[in-house]
Amino acid sequence: MEAGIETEKRGFTLMEIFIVVIILCITSAVVVPQFSRASQQARLSEMLSDLQKVRSQLELYKIQHDDLLPGQAEQGGAVDAEQFVAGLTSKDEDGFGPYLKRIPRNVFNGLDTIQFVNDPEAEPCCQVNTGWWLNGATGEFRANDCTQNSLY
Numbered sequence: 001m002e003a004g005i006e007t008e009k010r011g012f013t014l015m016e017i018f019i020v021v022i023i024l025c026i027t028s029a030v031v032v033p034q035f036s037r038a039s040q041q042a043r044l045s046e047m048l049s050d051l052q053k054v055r056s057q058l059e060l061y062k063i064q065h066d067d068l069l070p071g072q073a074e075q076g077g078a079v080d081a082e083q084f085v086a087g088l089t090s091k092d093e094d095g096f097g098p099y100l101k102r103i104p105r106n107v108f109n110g111l112d113t114i115q116f117v118n119d120p121e122a123e124p125c126c127q128v129n130t131g132w133w134l135n136g137a138t139g140e141f142r143a144n145d146c147t148q149n150s151l152y
Helices: 014-064 081-089
Strands: 114-117 132-135 140-143
Touching: 014 081, 014 140, 081 114
Parallel strands: 114 132
Antiparallel strands: 132 140
């Protein structure tokens, strides 16, 4: 090497690195909330699918059992919780069922338990921490997770 000839230096300056970091931060600030909304929508879709599945199987059960819900002795009467789950998840003496492998979990609170009420005027109130809500008087099955999902 001759004296006085400078060699070319390669690499990034601190300013260039700083600009790249800022661009990445801005991009992530825009993209991350969209993934969050997509995740919320996916959970809502899954919950609605589970509701449809359970409701359709309850209707099938009622058709095959003289318009009674599982665990119900008379139309509009109280529903026994253990008999309800067993009626949906196992085969009965007439050879009907099982209608579901298991009661699905509510994806918003992770619970597969059911609050049973027997009042035609009742609405899910979320005071009891369960995944689902069933009104034996009306046969209405809804989500019970203390969000707007109980409207479905």
